Amino acid sequence: xxxxxxxxxxxxxxxxxxxxxxxxxxxxxxxxxxxxxxxxxxxxxxxxxxxxxxxxxxxxxxxxxxxxxxxxxxxxxxxxxxxxxxxxxxxxxxxxxxxxxxxxxxxxxxxxxxxxxxxxxxxxxxxxxxxxxxxxxxxxxxxxxxxxxxxxxxxxxxxxxxxxxxxxxxxxxxxxxxxxxxxxxxxxxxxxxxxxxxxxxxxxxxxxxxxxxxxxxxxxxxxxxxxxxxxxxxxxxxxxxxxxxxxxxxxxxxxxxxxxxxxxxxxxxxxxxxxxxxxxxxxxxxxxxx
Amino acid sequence: xxxxxxxxxxxxxxxxxxxxxxxxxxxxxxxxxxxxxxxxxxxxxxxxxxxxxxxxxxxxxxxxxxxxxxxxxxxxxxxxxxxxxxxxxxxxxxxxxxxxxxxxxxxxxxxxxxxxxxxxxxxxxxxxxxxxxxxxxxxxxxxxxxxxxxxxxxxxxxxxxxxxxxxxxxxxxxxxxxxxxxxxxxxxxxxxxxxxxxxxxxxxxxxxxxxxxxxxxxxxxxxxxxxxxxxxxxxxxxxxxxxxxxxxx
Numbered sequence: 001x002x003x004x005x006x007x008x009x010x011x012x013x014x015x016x017x018x019x020x021x022x023x024x025x026x027x028x029x030x031x032x033x034x035x036x037x038x039x040x041x042x043x044x045x046x047x048x049x050x051x052x053x054x055x056x057x058x059x060x061x062x063x064x065x066x067x068x069x070x071x072x073x074x075x076x077x078x079x080x081x082x083x084x085x086x087x088x089x090x091x092x093x094x095x096x097x098x099x100x101x102x103x104x105x106x107x108x109x110x111x112x113x114x115x116x117x118x119x120x121x122x123x124x125x126x127x128x129x130x131x132x133x134x135x136x137x138x139x140x141x142x143x144x145x146x147x148x149x150x151x152x153x154x155x156x157x158x159x160x161x162x163x164x165x166x167x168x169x170x171x172x173x174x175x176x177x178x179x180x181x182x183x184x185x186x187x188x189x190x191x192x193x194x195x196x197x198x199x200x201x202x203x204x205x206x207x208x209x210x211x212x213x214x215x216x217x218x219x220x221x222x223x224x225x226x227x228x229x230x231x232x233x234x235x236x237x238x239x240x241x242x243x244x245x246x247x248x249x250x251x252x253x254x255x256x257x258x259x260x261x262x263x264x265x266x267x268x269x270x271x272x273x274x275x276x277x278x279x280x281x282x283x284x285x286x287x288x289x290x
Numbered sequence: 291x292x293x294x295x296x297x298x299x300x301x302x303x304x305x306x307x308x309x310x311x312x313x314x315x316x317x318x319x320x321x322x323x324x325x326x327x328x329x330x331x332x333x334x335x336x337x338x339x340x341x342x343x344x345x346x347x348x349x350x351x352x353x354x355x356x357x358x359x360x361x362x363x364x365x366x367x368x369x370x371x372x373x374x375x376x377x378x379x380x381x382x383x384x385x386x387x388x389x390x391x392x393x394x395x396x397x398x399x400x401x402x403x404x405x406x407x408x409x410x411x412x413x414x415x416x417x418x419x420x421x422x423x424x425x426x427x428x429x430x431x432x433x434x435x436x437x438x439x440x441x442x443x444x445x446x447x448x449x450x451x452x453x454x455x456x457x458x459x460x461x462x463x464x465x466x467x468x469x470x471x472x473x474x475x476x477x478x479x480x481x482x483x484x485x486x487x488x489x490x491x492x493x494x495x496x497x498x499x500x501x502x503x504x505x506x507x508x509x510x511x512x513x514x515x516x517x518x519x520x521x522x523x524x525x526x527x528x529x530x531x532x533x534x535x536x537x538x539x
Contacts, residue, residue, distance in 0.1 A: 024510025
């Protein structure tokens with residue numbers, strides 16, 4: 001078993017927020033999904049106070065070895081999450097990490113406080129870095145604001161708080177240090193890199209939301225550099241992510257200082273990718289031990 | 291029925307060309323697709339690494355035909371790096387696939403009109419084989435109209451008049467509806483589908499439209515393939531790809 005912020009996990013691979021919808025996947029794949037659940041913990045899509053429709057389509061653009069998305073955090077809002085999603089997730093076979101985003105410290109505090117008396121929520125991930133919406137971006141990119149956010153939110157929750165860091169900042173390690181100083185239990189990185197896709201006909205931005213976030217193998221080495229720098233600045237555990245598609249990719253992030261590895265875009269190509277990567281990682285561990 | 295969990299590898303068993311189209315066949319012993327469902331398809335080798343390092347994501351491809359013996363066929367047209375690579379796949383090569391996925395067509399109470407445009411004819415082959423119906427097919431020219439050979443007694447329209455009716459397939463639909471109302475099953479380009487929806491409403495008949503949208507995952511994870519409905523955005527992959535025309539915004 002792996003210990004992470006007080007959670008006991010079967011292996012080191014979880015999903016990146018927004019890259020797996022357990023409730024939809026269960027309808028598609030049935031009980032086999034839970035029997036062969038690919039992640040050691042499940043991270044929800046971002047929940048906001050109010051419901052959000054998300055951005056107008058098109059929302060996707062396939063780039064060189066990657067994907068640019070501008071989804072816009074569609075979700076049914078906090079109340080529906082508490083009343084409908086949490087009961088539906090009751091038999092999830094792994095710990096649940098709920099990802100939340102607010103546009104102000106007050107909103108984030110409200111979200112975090114609402115999860116406090118929900119035992120089903122094992123930990124909370126704070127999205128302070130989604131580059132698709134203007135809210136959330138500034139706080140996560142600025143160490144001072146990030147620390148102030150954590151100082152406001154930390155007393156409101158007894159659950160582990162994981163801060164998801166954006167790479168769209170001058171100094172990601174300084175942001176990680178600020179999160180730790182503010183009382184974060186862990187940091188997760190990297191979120192997507194801000195990117196722009198242009199329509200082939202020259203009519204301007206392709207994505208309905210304007211610019212988007214780049215993910216996939218194209219950003220893997222960027223993630224590796226960010227995790228490596230952050231690991232030298234903080235003592236709290238790190239969830240490393242960005243373009244992981246194999247056990248070897250996961251191994252590199254662990255070597256750079258991550259405790260867990262999250263799989264994002266590769267889940268789109270193979271819904272069972274998390275389990276495969278965990279097995280490949282395990283095989284490498286065994287190999288090294290021998 | 292649930293789709294088997296995870297991406298699977300299947301051998302490409304058959305490949306044949308039909309004008310500009312390519313029909314790929316495989317045997318899926320673990321699942322049987324309903325008309326209107328799709329798979330996410332990629333090749334196991336040389337997927338990516340081409341121009342601009344694409345393709346990267348698998349491509350959502352409608353099931354053209356799914357036999358009880360597991361035989362499943364897909365109709366492809368080379369329109370970009372992903373479909374090009376799939377069209378180039380040779381018999382014996384390994385395909386990567388997730389599926390069958392999506393919410394397909396529901397069986398009609400009375401024989402239906404099947405309206406297909408271009409590559410959108412694919413899911414209607416399965417519909418006609420399962421439930422019959424009159425096929426009305428639109429293509430840009432006679433070469434593409436080779437796709438009509440997949441159907442039993444189709445009526446064809448071409449944009450350039452080189453085969454069948456010179457004009458739009460929706461003109462054939464309008465003439466058929468004038469002879470009597472029948473439910474409509476349609477798949478094709480957005481302009482065709484919106485005209486089908488308009489004609490269905492005007493004649494008071496139901497229309498089931500199979501939509502196409504760029505998709506990253508196909509199983510509801512990415513939220514990238516949404517379409518606007520009267521009830522807000524819905525995911526084409528899990529809420530569709532087949533939608534009642536009346537619910538589309």
